[in-house]
Structure formats: structure tokens, C-alpha cells
Amino acid sequence: MIEFKNVSFAYEEGAKNVLSDIDLEIKKGECVAVLGHNGCGKSTLAKLMNGILIPTAGDVFVNGLSTRDEERLFDIRRAAGMVFQNSDNQIVSSIVEEDVAFACENLGMESAEIRKRVDEALSAVDMLEYRTHAPHLLSGGQKQRVAIAGVLAMEPQALILDEPTAMLDPRGRREVLDTVLGLNREKGMTVVLITHHMDEAALCSRVVVMHEGRIALTGTPKEVFSQVEKMRELSLDVPQTVKLLYELDSSLDLTALSVKECADQIEKYLRG
Amino acid sequence: MTNITLGQYLPGTSPLHRMDPRTKLCSLFIFIIALFMAKGPASYGLCVLFTAFAAILSQVKLKLILRSLRAIIFIVLFTAALNLLYTPGEEIFKVWIFTVTREGARIACAMAVRIILLVAQSSLLTFTTSPMSLTDGLETLLSPLKKIKVPVHEFAMMMTIALRFIPTLSDETNKITSAQKARGADLESGGLIKRAKALIPILVPLFVSSFRRADELATAMECRLYRGGEGRTRLHELKYGKVDAAGYAITVIVSAGVIVLARVFGL
Ligand SMILES: Nc1ncnc2c1ncn2[C@@H]1O[C@H](COP(=O)(O)OP(=O)(O)OP(=O)(O)O)[C@@H](O)[C@H]1O
Ligand SMILES: [Mg+2]
Numbered sequence: 001m002i003e004f005k006n007v008s009f010a011y012e013e014g015a016k017n018v019l020s021d022i023d024l025e026i027k028k029g030e031c032v033a034v035l036g037h038n039g040c041g042k043s044t045l046a047k048l049m050n051g052i053l054i055p056t057a058g059d060v061f062v063n064g065l066s067t068r069d070e071e072r073l074f075d076i077r078r079a080a081g082m083v084f085q086n087s088d089n090q091i092v093s094s095i096v097e098e099d100v101a102f103a104c105e106n107l108g109m110e111s112a113e114i115r116k117r118v119d120e121a122l123s124a125v126d127m128l129e130y131r132t133h134a135p136h137l138l139s140g141g142q143k144q145r146v147a148i149a150g151v152l153a154m155e156p157q158a159l160i161l162d163e164p165t166a167m168l169d170p171r172g173r174r175e176v177l178d179t180v181l182g183l184n185r186e187k188g189m190t191v192v193l194i195t196h197h198m199d200e201a202a203l204c205s206r207v208v209v210m211h212e213g214r215i216a217l218t219g220t221p222k223e224v225f226s227q228v229e230k231m232r233e234l235s236l237d238v239p240q241t242v243k244l245l246y247e248l249d250s251s252l253d254l255t256a257l258s259v260k261e262c263a264d265q266i267e268k269y270l271r272g
Numbered sequence: 273m274t275n276i277t278l279g280q281y282l283p284g285t286s287p288l289h290r291m292d293p294r295t296k297l298c299s300l301f302i303f304i305i306a307l308f309m310a311k312g313p314a315s316y317g318l319c320v321l322f323t324a325f326a327a328i329l330s331q332v333k334l335k336l337i338l339r340s341l342r343a344i345i346f347i348v349l350f351t352a353a354l355n356l357l358y359t360p361g362e363e364i365f366k367v368w369i370f371t372v373t374r375e376g377a378r379i380a381c382a383m384a385v386r387i388i389l390l391v392a393q394s395s396l397l398t399f400t401t402s403p404m405s406l407t408d409g410l411e412t413l414l415s416p417l418k419k420i421k422v423p424v425h426e427f428a429m430m431m432t433i434a435l436r437f438i439p440t441l442s443d444e445t446n447k448i449t450s451a452q453k454a455r456g457a458d459l460e461s462g463g464l465i466k467r468a469k470a471l472i473p474i475l476v477p478l479f480v481s482s483f484r485r486a487d488e489l490a491t492a493m494e495c496r497l498y499r500g501g502e503g504r505t506r507l508h509e510l511k512y513g514k515v516d517a518a519g520y521a522i523t524v525i526v527s528a529g530v531i532v533l534a535r536v537f538g539l
Contacts (some may be wrong), residue, residue: 050495052494052495074497074499075496076492077496077497078497081495082492082495084488084491084492085486088440089484089485089488089489089492090488090489090492091436092433092436092489092492092493092496093404093432093436094403094404094432094435094436095404097507098404098507098508101506101507102493102496102498103497104505104507105504105505105506105507106497106498106499106504107495107497108504109505110505111505111506111507111508111509114505114507115505115507134439135436136439136440136443150496151495151496154496154497183409189415199318227366234321238346238526245442
């Protein structure tokens with residue numbers, strides 16, 4: 001679905017590369033979390049995925065189309081929808097449903113078809129009852145879900161989310177995360193989730209860890225998070241369950257990501 | 273400040289609320305032409321009646337309409353006074369150097385009525401039409417101008433975005449103001465210049481953040497396939513209905529009546 005082939009990127013010519021030698025393939029229906037400390041290039045990686053930025057070297061392909069091909073940029077952006085951190089700066093209209101309709105309107109669809117898509121997108125994020133509200137009166141989590149609906153309405157195959165929960169309280173985070181993971185599980189939507197929260201990454205099917213513009217680690221959450229020392233080297237944390245087991249005895253099996261698995265491990269450990 | 277109301281739109285279901293924004297805009301335009309052709313008491317009377325009829329139809333409280341008139345009372349009195357005193361003609365009475373003439377009195381009354389009706393009708397439009405649908409209406413009505421390269425769609429989009437960001441920015445202004453006050457900024461005391469200077473630490477961050485917002489919004493719009501007005505459709509297509517036919521009919525008949533009364537019969 002999205003493929004990075006030996007991609008390097010610098011914001012200015014001659015400047016230091018922000019990303020170097022990225023090789024990454026995101027398959028259809030995958031749910032990939034991208035982790036890394038501040039400034040390691042996660043947002044830059046995301047912006048390369050739908051042609052907002054064009055690689056300095058190498059190529060990015062979306063559904064086999066190179067993002068260098070300006071003629072196809074429209075199709076690329078339609079296939080890979082992007083949601084940003086600050087929902088306030090993504091909402092265009094003063095009425096929720098008109099905002100969600102924005103992408104469809106740009107596609108030149110018929111009014112009735114737009115209506116259908118808007119209602120579907122708003123139900124998918126559980127915001128249908130707010131369709132005539134003003135966005136500035138909604139909570140942060142609700143606003144972010146409206147922003148997601150606005151992208152869903154163009155029916156993309158992949159959803160790229162750049163720290164969608166960073167500005168939200170725990171409840172708003174939960175709402176947005178449930179929405180996104182639900183889309184992946186129920187509708188088979190490909191999801192790329194950029195996040196700072198290890199517990200969010202633990203819920204994805206694959207984790208990509210970035211460090212200084214390179215991919216440092218990749219694998220299933222269990223594979224990645226069990227390497228506690230390596231993660232510490234990259235100045236990243238691991239989920240609390242793994243941390244607890246690690247502090248208890250670093251030779252334990254560190255693949256427990258849920259509280260239950262963790263409890264089972266501790267029980268086993270205590271019984272010798 | 274999250275409960276800020278945009279413009280003075282009052283949601284409702286009256287015939288005037290249900291009317292297409294284009295109908296309301298065109299009717300207002302036609303009525304203004306008629307109003308400026310009115311001459312005598314009969315034609316002005318008809319204009320007043322028409323405005324009263326529209327006000328009743330809109331179900332907007334009289335108090336609110338009067339409040340919007342309060343803002344212009346000074347202008348009305350000022351123009352009336354000027355006309356009253358400086359129109360030459362048949363003298364009615366004279367106080368010191370001021371002469372009040374019959375013509376002056378007539379023109380003063382006519383001017384006052386014109387301004388009041390004009391403002392009353394325009395407020396009825398903004399009371400019964402949301403800013404969004406007003407923008408839509410204007411865009412559609414002005415779209416022929418696109419042929420001569422007037423960026424009508426771009427202006428409408430600018431309006432939409434401005435309306436969307438007014439509450440956000442007003443929120444942000446409050447936050448910055450509090451933040452600067454917490455750092456000891458004094459915004460309330462001192463003369464005009466001192467107070468204007470005190471605004472700089474508020475305006476600069478507001479400006480910077482607006483540019484950042486604009487940049488992010490532009491990216492987000494591109495991600496959602498925006499590429500200008502060409503080939504764009506709307507969720508809510510503007511559609512004329514029965515109310516609009518009635519609206520146009522009444523406006524045209526009344527305006528024609530006013531013009532005939534004024535120009536043919538001189539009333
Ligand atoms: N528009 C830009 N122009 C120049 N340099 C930039 C620009 N945007 C980001 N950078 C630089 O590129 C590097 C990577 O930035 P990026 O935003 O991709 O990091 P990030 O991993 O998303 O960080 P965060 O976790 O803070 O969001 C940083 O060193 C940053 O200073
Ligand atoms: Mg970032």
C-alpha cells in the first residue's frame with residue numbers, strides 16, 4: 001500500500017538529512033505504530049506518505065504510484081488520508097457536517113452522494129448527533145473525531161495519523177484511539193499511527209521505532225517492547241507492564257502487554 | 273468566550289428563515305432601488321409597510337430590530353439636521369442664523385426614513401440568514417463575475433475560513449491576554465499610547481500563531497483534495513422553493529408599486 005524505497009530527505013538543499021535510507025513497506029490492512037523521541041523525523045515521514053513532502057533521494061510509492069508524479073498526487077492523497085495533531089487547524093467550516101463534506105465537495109460529487117458519505121463518516125466516528133453543531137463548541141476528542149470523519153468521507157484506503165491524541169486528555173485519547181483501531185479491525189483500513197504513547201503502540205499490529213532519522217527497530221509490539229535495554233538506548237520508554245516485569249527480573253519473558261498477561265507472568269514468577 | 277455568536281443570526285423556522293439566501297439578497301437589492309426612487313408620503317408609506325410586513329414575517333423580536341437601529345441613531349439625526357438646515361427654499365421659521373425651509377423638512381424626513389428602512393431590512397437579512405449561507409448565496413450570485421477573472425470563490429472561501437476561525441482566535445486572544453497579565457503586563461491603566469503599546473505583546477504572539485495555523489490549515493486542505501473552486505460541488509446545493517417564488521413576487525410587486533407611485537403619480 002505505502003512503500004519507502006531507500007528514501008532520504010532534507011528540508012533544505014545541503015542541510016543535514018532529516019531522514020536517511022528509509023526502507024519501509026506498509027501492507028494493506030496493517031496497523032503500524034511509529035515511535036521515536038522528539039525531532040527524530042516522524043512527522044516528516046508521515047508527510048512523505050501522501051506527497052506533502054517529496055523525497056530528496058529514493059522514492060515513495062502509494063498503491064504503486066510515485067509521489068514524485070504530480071499528475072497522480074490527487075489520487076495519492078485520495079488513497080492516503082492524513083490527520084494532524086491539532087484538530088483546530090484542520091477544520092474548515094463552522095458547521096460539522098459541512099466540514100466533513102469538504103473533501104467530497106472537492107471531488108465534485110453529487111449532493112445526495114455527499115450526504116450519504118457524510119452521514120457514514122460521522123457514524124463511523126460516532127458523531128452523527130453533532131452534525132449541525134459548531135466545531136468550536138466541541139471537546140478536543142470530539143473535534144479530533146470530526147477531523148477523522150472529514151478524511152474518512154473521501155473513503156481513503158489508508159489513514160495516517162500524526163499524534164492525533166497529543167493534545168487530548170485520557171478520555172479524549174481513548175475515544176480517538178477506539179475509533180481508529182475500530183476502523184482498522186472492522187473495515188480493514190490501513191492505519192499508520194504516530195504516537196508518543198507506548199500503550200497506544202502496543203495495540204497496533206506492528207511497531208516501527210525511529211532514531212535520528214533512521215528506522216532503528218521494527219517488529220510486532222511484543223518483539224519490540226521486550227528489548228527493554230535497546231529501547232532505553234533510544235531514549236524511549238516501554239509499556240508499564242513490560243517495565244514492571246523487567247524491574248522484577250530482567251531475565252523474565254518480557255512479552256506481556258496486557259495487564260492480565262503481566263499478572264500471569266508475575267504469578268508464574270512468584271510460584272518459582 | 274466559547275459562546276460567542278457569529279454575526280447576529282437567530283436560528284428559526286419562519287418563512288424568512290426558510291428562504292434561499294439568494295432570494296433575500298436579490299429582494300434586498302430590488303427594495304433598495306425602489307426605496308431610493310420613492311418620493312412622496314404614499315411611496316414612502318408603502319416602503320414602511322413592506323418593511324413592517326417583512327419584520328412580522330421574520331418573527332424576530334421588535335426589541336432586537338430596534339436595538340440594531342439604535343446604533344445608527346446618531347447618523348440619522350446628523351443627516352436629518354444637516355438637510356433641515358442647509359436646504360434652500362421656502363422659509364418656515366428662522367432661529368438666529370439657521371433657517372428651516374419646507375424643502376429642508378421634507379428632505380430631512382425622507383433621508384431619516386430611508387436610512388432607517390435600509391438598516392432595518394439589512395438587519396432582517398442578517399437575523400434570518402446564517403453567515404455560512406449568506407456566503408454561499410453571495411458566491412452563487414456573484415459567480416458570473418468569475419468570467420471576468422474576479423476571484424469570487426476565493427473570497428467566499430476566505431469568508432468561510434474567517435468565520436470559522438473568529439471564535440478560535442478570540443479564545444486564543446483571551447489566553448494570551450491572561451498569560452501576559454500573569455507576567456505583570458498592565459493593560460488597563462495609562463493613556464491611549466501606553467495602552468496601545470501594551471497591546472503589542474498580545475498582538476505579536478497572536479500574529480505568529482495565526483500564521484502557523486494558516487500554514488497547517490493549508491496543508492490539511494490540500495490533504496483533503498482542495499484545488500480551488502473549479503469542479504467543486506456543495507453538500508447543501510442552494511435550491512429555490514415556494515417561499516422564494518412568493519418572496520420574489522411580493523418584492524417585485526411592492527417595488528414596482530413604489531416606483532409607479534413615485535415616478536408616475538409623483539406621490
Ligand atoms: N519545515 C521545516 N523546515 C526545516 N526543518 C524542519 C521543518 N520541520 C521539521 N524540521 C526539522 O526536522 C527534524 C524532524 O522533525 P519532525 O517534525 O519530523 O520530528 P518529529 O519526530 O515529528 O518530532 P515530534 O515528536 O516533536 O513531533 C527536526 O530536527 C526539525 O527541526
Ligand atoms: Mg511530529
